[in-house]
Amino acid sequence: MELSQVRLLVNDFAACYRFYRDVLRLEPQFEAPDGPYAKFSPDGGTAGIALQDRAQMAQVLDELGEQPSAYRSLVVLHLDDLDGYCAEITGRGAELISGPVPMTDRMRVAHLKDPAGNLIELQEWLATRG
16 A cells, blocks of 8 residues: 545635645646646655545535535645745745744744645654654
8 A cells, every 4th residue: 555645625726726836836747727636746755745626526525515614634745944945935925824943853844824724834854763
């Protein structure tokens, strides 16, 4: 078994697509700015982040029709230069809601939301576990 993707259900597909492609600079596997599905892959690893139009998916699973009232996910991206990446993405319109700050003695983090309200954590590891 292999993790293929984490799929986020979004109401405004086009806004989320532009955020992951243009702000976070993740590479889409194929161009699909109007959806209803897209997968983005970071430079390293095989798993990706996928977007799925909530209304389209609700046609398959009725219970998905309503917008969640609280956070349902936390997407975590590991970086080597947290400060540099935060400067880049805020320059492209991202708004950090916290950080960069130490989370533990081994890690610094920053948090932001995508246009659908999904929480994203950016991590920089300060020391590896020994």
